[in-house]
Amino acid sequence: MIDLHSHILPGIDDGARTLDIALEMAQQAVTCGVSHMVCTPHIHRGYFDNSQSSIEAAFHSFNKHVKRESIPLSLSFAAEVRVNELIPVWHKKGELPFLGTYNGKNVLLLEMPHSHIPQGIDVLIKWLLRNNIQPLIAHPERNRELIAENYKFNWLQRQGCLFQATAGAFVGRFGDKVEEFAFRLLEERAFHVVASDTHDLVRRPNDMEAAYEVIANFDYKYAQETFIVTPGIITALVQKHAD
Numbered sequence: 001m002i003d004l005h006s007h008i009l010p011g012i013d014d015g016a017r018t019l020d021i022a023l024e025m026a027q028q029a030v031t032c033g034v035s036h037m038v039c040t041p042h043i044h045r046g047y048f049d050n051s052q053s054s055i056e057a058a059f060h061s062f063n064k065h066v067k068r069e070s071i072p073l074s075l076s077f078a079a080e081v082r083v084n085e086l087i088p089v090w091h092k093k094g095e096l097p098f099l100g101t102y103n104g105k106n107v108l109l110l111e112m113p114h115s116h117i118p119q120g121i122d123v124l125i126k127w128l129l130r131n132n133i134q135p136l137i138a139h140p141e142r143n144r145e146l147i148a149e150n151y152k153f154n155w156l157q158r159q160g161c162l163f164q165a166t167a168g169a170f171v172g173r174f175g176d177k178v179e180e181f182a183f184r185l186l187e188e189r190a191f192h193v194v195a196s197d198t199h200d201l202v203r204r205p206n207d208m209e210a211a212y213e214v215i216a217n218f219d220y221k222y223a224q225e226t227f228i229v230t231p232g233i234i235t236a237l238v239q240k241h242a243d
């Protein structure tokens, strides 16, 4: 499996607190059946002021440790970018990290606030698409406005977004309402990728194996697509062209 969303780089956001924990998280991912993980620290202005260069430095350092420990997990890096008005500026400076490409567009892991859908997100999405950037919306199943008003999910779909569901949502990690909405999205085959969004070993562990079982039990082909094929296409690890 290919895990496109993780907070494993130690000490640069609210994910892994230490190198030792990060290495254990890498091992935990392998135990879950993950072979490749994209390190996606938060870029959240005023909270986690990471940049392409700070993430790159943290990534190279961590990657060396993973190799030294012979943990069989390949790594790459990008970021989980919180919606904000500087995204176009960062892009023009070449400071917007991408997960990879999909249908010829650079894929941006885009995070909304948990409480609501930010005003003007449609303008941002249009700008991104016009600039050859494909927004992949992180964990829509945990957005409280979407949970309360499901039809707004269809509105986001129509804007041209892709969606990343969180593995833990399918195994009760975020409570009943999130689980219920996640299963509604599953019934509609409405997300494109499932990722762990792991932050630590216990509270937010790597739930990929457990979630894969749940989803494969429901629809084996869709599980393959969302855990392996589509994330593999985005990271160029699966040599198959997207439709």
Ligand SMILES: [Fe+2]
Binding pocket: 005, 006, 007, 080, 138, 197
């Ligand atoms: Fe995240």
